[in-house]
Amino acid sequence: MGQIRFPEGFQWGTATASYQIEGAWNEDGKGESIWDRFAHTPGKVRTGDTGDIACDSYHRYREDVALMREMNLTSYRFSIAWPRVQPSGSGSANAKGLDYYGRLVDELLAAGVRPFPTLYHWDLPQALEDAGGWPERDTASRFADYAEIVIRSLGDRVKDWLIFNEPAIFTLMGYRFGIHAPGRRDADAFLRATHTVNLAHGDAFRAMKAESPQARIGTAFSMSACEPAGDSEADADAAERWHQFTNCWFLEPALRGRYPDVFSEGLPAERMGIRDGDEDRMRAPLDVVGINLYTRSTIAHCDGGPIGLDAQHVGSDSDAAPRTDFGWEVWPRALHDVLVRISRDYDFPPIEITENGCSYADGPDARGVVNDTRRIDFYRGYLAAVAQAIEAGADVRGYHAWTLLDNFEWSEGFEQRFGLTYVDFPSANRTLKESGRWYGRVAAENGFEETE
Numbered sequence: 463m464g465q466i467r468f469p470e471g472f473q474w475g476t477a478t479a480s481y482q483i484e485g486a487w488n489e490d491g492k493g494e495s496i497w498d499r500f501a502h503t504p505g506k507v508r509t510g511d512t513g514d515i516a517c518d519s520y521h522r523y524r525e526d527v528a529l530m531r532e533m534n535l536t537s538y539r540f541s542i543a544w545p546r547v548q549p550s551g552s553g554s555a556n557a558k559g560l561d562y563y564g565r566l567v568d569e570l571l572a573a574g575v576r577p578f579p580t581l582y583h584w585d586l587p588q589a590l591e592d593a594g595g596w597p598e599r600d601t602a603s604r605f606a607d608y609a610e611i612v613i614r615s616l617g618d619r620v621k622d623w624l625i626f627n628e629p630a631i632f633t634l635m636g637y638r639f640g641i642h643a644p645g646r647r648d649a650d651a652f653l654r655a656t657h658t659v660n661l662a663h664g665d666a667f668r669a670m671k672a673e674s675p676q677a678r679i680g681t682a683f684s685m686s687a688c689e690p691a692g693d694s695e696a697d698a699d700a701a702e703r704w705h706q707f708t709n710c711w712f713l714e715p716a717l718r719g720r721y722p723d724v725f726s727e728g729l730p731a732e733r734m735g736i737r738d739g740d741e742d743r744m745r746a747p748l749d750v751v752g753i754n755l756y757t758r759s760t761i762a763h764c765d766g767g768p769i770g771l772d773a774q775h776v777g778s779d780s781d782a783a784p785r786t787d788f789g790w791e792v793w794p795r796a797l798h799d800v801l802v803r804i805s806r807d808y809d810f811p812p813i814e815i816t817e818n819g820c821s822y823a824d825g826p827d828a829r830g831v832v833n834d835t836r837r838i839d840f841y842r843g844y845l846a847a848v849a850q851a852i853e854a855g856a857d858v859r860g861y862h863a864w865t866l867l868d869n870f871e872w873s874e875g876f877e878q879r880f881g882l883t884y885v886d887f888p889s890a891n892r893t894l895k896e897s898g899r900w901y902g903r904v905a906a907e908n909g910f911e912e913t914e
């Protein structure tokens with residue numbers, strides 16, 4: 463027991479995403495996104511909710527920034543909605559859409575908070591999906607054009623950028639399993655989508671550096687500690703393949719210009735649409751590796767499996783650890799293990815935790831206080847794991863709690879509450895939770911007492 467301390471200058475922040483909080487889905491010239499289309503299609507979102515209004519951050523962003531100040535935060539990871547900037551995904555910029563992000567950035571800078579935008583957190587312009595979406599190679603070039611427009615507009619004030627949010631998740635959930643927008647279920651489309659995204663990653667990185675050589679650029683990768691379900695060598699091998707696929711399918715091409723070797727029959731290059739020269743085009747020597755991590759994955763060997771990896775996710779003993787209201791295991795060790803492994807395997811790159819958090823449904827009591835002690839326990843455990851990983855040599859520069867506000871949790875609608883701030887839907891009124899107050903003290907003190 464003792465003090466958990468973080469390095470001097472450590473960034474304390476929260477993360478959000480445009481579709482999950484902004485609302486204003488058709489204002490100021492914004493085009494339709496695949497998430498607008500998906501959520502407007504009955505039966506796609508479990509609760510029938512949409513992001514049409516969400517937290518109304520498009521109009522209430524000043525309140526959001528005031529909450530960050532109240533929590534002593536120094537960094538804000540938000541995302542830019544591509545269809546606000548280019549309503550149909552190509553061509554000239556919509557000035558009103560860009561203006562919104564300019565106002566948000568100015569408000570953040572005035573509050574002493576670092577703006578840390580993500581260019582793509584899943585809201586592809588619907589017009590591009592109609593033209594083939596991520597499985598279509600041309601989408602990579604469209605994306606690079608968009609990246610250039612954004613950095614040209616904000617690059618004088620924004621120095622830290624993320625290109626993609628969780629490429630492994632949006633390609634898999636959107637094109638293979640159909641649980642997220644655009645709701646396709648097609649294994650080949652999924653594989654091609656992953657390759658286009660890797661091309662787009664390299665293209666956007668180069669376009670951004672050409673426009674703004676000093677920019678520090680990363681991507682937020684979804685990661686999980688992949689643990690074998692049993693003691694067999696087969697399970698251990700399966701867990702390793704799962705790690706390479708789920709954690710490194712986009713990182714390895716960016717940093718080393720190649721795909722991890724995970725399929726027993728070799729890389730399905732033809733199905734993926736790989737062409738000569740693509741290896742170099744995928745390269746994006748990122749300045750920072752963003753890691754989003756929530757829990758661990760328990761993996762067993764099986765023949766074939768959902769994505770042909772001869773491995774499957776089997777979950778773990780239901781009572782091995784507490785679970786969040788989303789059913790995700792609270793497993794802080796996973797964050798430590800992934801930070802240490804990625805650091806060792808990729809030569810100790812600068813890392814930012816770009817997301818980590820938990821869903822608990824606690825709401826206001828009779829006095830209006832949201833006493834979400836389970837969330838405080840969650841953050842205590844995971845932050846201690848980050849501190850241990852730093853001690854073990856990981857170069858972690860910042861931490862972003864997911865999330866600032868309860869928001870639209872994709873196909874789960876508003877039911878899963880991940881916020882440090884309680885949001886009353888549909889009024890969108892905000893109340894800082896006790897976890898938010900606790901997190902604010904951690905940020906102010908750059909650490910906490912383990913026994914506190």
Ligand code: FCB
Pocket residue numbers: 479482627628631684754817864871872880
């Ligand atoms: C991540 C997403 C984020 C949020 C959290 C709970 O996969 O990046 O938008 O939904 O999960």
